[in-house]
Amino acid sequence: MRRDIALPAPPPAERHDWQTIKTLFPYLWHWRGRVLLALACLVGAKLANVAVPIVFKQIVDGFTPATPAQAFLIAPLALIAAYGVLRFGVSLFTELRELLFTRVTQRAVRTIALQVFEHLHALSLRFHLERQTGGLTRDIERGTRAIGTLISYTIFSVLPTIVEVALVLGILAARYEPSFALIAAATLVVYVAYTIVLSNWRVHLRREVNELDSAANTRAIDSLLNYETVKYFNNEAWEKARYDQQMQKWEAAQIKSQISLSYLNLGQSLIIAAGVTLMMWRAALGVMDGSMTVGDIVLVNAFLIQLYIPLNFLGVLYREIRQSLTDIERLFALLKENREIQDAPDARVLEPGPCAVRFENVGFAYEPRRQILHDVSFEISAGRTLAVVGHSGSGKSTLARLMFRFYDVGSGAIRINGHDIRQLTQASLRAAIGIVPQDTVLFNDTIEYNIRYGRPTASFEEVRAAARAAHLAEFIERLPDGYDTRVGERGLKLSGGEKQRVAIARALLKNPPILIFDEATSALDSKTEKAIQAELEQAAIGRTTLIIAHRLSTVMNADEIVVLDAGRIVERGTHRDLLERGGAYAQMWALQQQEERNAVAASV
Incomplete structure (x- = not known):
């Protein structure tokens, strides 16, 4: 029985995170006005968010027995109104930030995706013969999705958290004893350090999961593209076993990744719990000795909640940002793929x-x-x-x-x-140059679309004329959907001869000065071949024609x-x-x- 030999894992690829960010930055800075306005809204939202606990403290203090009842009727009512306005302000500035940045994010994704798409078409045939379609499409999909993820997490999660941490620490240091700011800062430093260390340890697990995911996807797509071959040799069970073999490796890697994530989450919760306990203990001492009010302990607690709720997701954010940078780096690597065939600087038309x-x-x-x-x-x-x-x-x-x-x-x-x-x-x-290739592959679209591909601006009458010239019109008109008949993946719904006649019609519609017939009638029966041969010879009149043939009767x-x-x-x-x-x-x-x-x- 054949056994797969486990190969040693490849060394981790050198990361170029800053280079990736530098490459991405111009796509965002093109919309600098929107970016700056969005950042202003971000700061406004965080200022309002930090002000909410401060106002709430004043309201709580207004309920203390020492406060005169008449004063409560005036000042706390104004504070309650301010509390509501600030709460709404947080949501307002957050949504404005989202609206402003949505166009920036989506346009960056669209621009980069178009550049990659154009570049892939500019690469040589050698690259496309050697590529693995499943892995390539998955890299493009993950890369474009990662751009939105990176922007979302950095601009909408990490940056707001940094702004809020700076504001809270500043307020704690200004209003209370230095110990409050020191406890909060020490907890944050330990939390961040722990998160980064464990997240870095988990990186190779995530990379392994992604590589196995791409490999499984490549294997599945390769099998589906060769559906007929699988059926010819009755190898469905073999293909399922091969796919399952890859999915088993992916499953094991996913389980390892999840276990490591549980360790990360438990450690983070322990650090946060210790920090909150110390802060509340110190605040309780302040209330007992009269240096702090009940409102102060509410304020400190609210600040802690505001800080640690977003920090709960720091591990996820850090991991996703690093993974997004990796995926974007792979996408940009496609843009760096060397164009073997390029126009000369002084190329002429x-x-x-x-x-x-x-x-x-x-x-x-x-x-x-x-x-x-x-x-x-x-x-x-x-x-x-x-x-x-x-x-x-x-x-x-x-x-x-x-x-x-x-x-x-x-x-x-x-x-x-x-x-x-x-x-x-x-x-x-x-x-x-127009060509009728030996192996005709059609788009998964209609017959009309595939013929018109020779000249997309052609009219329907011109498409029909090309179909008649290729002896295809009669066949099309017998179909229930006529020219709107879909040909299936790679044209598999048509016979070899029908596909070849579509290719002939497409080349004739292009109407080029040079024609190449590469075994153009190899998939046709003798009767149809003789009929089309006359049309090809007619089409070749006045054109420079290269005929590549195996059947000598077609070149006499x-x-x-x-x-x-x-x-x-x-x-x-x-x-x-x-x-x-x-x-x-x-x-x-x-x-x-x-x-x-x-x-x-x-x-x-």
Whole structure:
């Protein structure tokens, strides 16, 4: 039986909390007016909150027997009114602060999320082939949520508590003996130190929980994305066991985290209880010796409650702030991910119009140890068609990826109208190329949306015309919802041939000067392939066309055919020329013709 070997935990990552805060600060300071007003409201709320116990003390003292009854009718009534106004003032300033800061928080989250989204689309295909979608989406989700959490806890919880602590300690020191302020300050210092020490100890537990959560999410999404494969091999139980294995680790880590949290909470409660007991004992002595009134002991008690209620959550706040900084750091790390393919500083826009394509001694390797293309050279004149054929793995599809600049060539150059594509803006380069890929993946939306994706501004009539050109209109019109039919995740509700025809319609709607057909009819039956082949040839008229094909019958009419073998061009010429030479192309042709005859004989 296979056993998973427990690997040693990785060393804790170096934290860059201040760097993260510095990176986040400009997004908030852009709204400096609102920020400053919100901070003013924060101070106003805390001043009102601290004033409430002071007024309440005066009211209590007004009830003492030594107070004349007539004086009580005037002064305490005014104090009671002031008490109500201050209570309302606390709520008023707090809500104003929330209203002012809401736009700041949400706009910062939106701006950063958009930047990350844009940056991820700007990263190379290599990054996206190596990424783990589940973990990546969870990092983005946690990072954007952490921005709101960090702002909420620091501006709305920690900062108000600091302001209130400073005010209370100042009042205690000014009005009473120094021992009151010393007891309160000592209790706060011990409480904060204990909280920080234990929270730091708990950090690795929280990090482990998050890492296991991301790993479980990655495993679940990977399994769901491959739903059909799971069903093909009857591996539901296997997938459930793998997912449960990850969730068991997550469960154990969560339990450890909760136990450590209980230790933290008990210690905090003990420190607060000791501090409150000392303060009340000292206040009771003051009342007994006549140096303090009953109102004073009420005031001291109210101050203690106001201080320690928010401090009860200090451990949670500290942990969440540290975790939020970690999550935001991961989000900003995505923004720092290197863009392998970037526009040159002096990149120019490719002018609209006919395009000629030339590969000049192109060499390329996905990895240094595995060369894919060797010294490949060919030219496609504007409006002409060139086909590239060869066995699987010969490097045919790599040519399309290089033309789109998903990767840069290792040596040589690719030129369009004489311009090295590395000196063109990526946007103008890709706008000039339309492609029907071998593996068509559709958005989980309607058929109309997926066709219109080729040119989002196209009218519905143009969408229908593209569908007709791809021999798709008749199929769509038979559907109950027609063009509003949803295609499902990655287009799984459609057959392979239907998806490929949607891709053809999408490319035709884009109407680019350069067309690439990468095994464009590989998922079609012979009858549909012949019908669409005529449409593709019609669409290619006047356009520079690169056809990448395995079926040689689809490239017979190309102006030139290039034969690739192990990344090298071994033959080139027209269909007739290559057959007459009796080389690699002729052998491939003979083999495919024999396969077709065998298939026909088997179907009879």
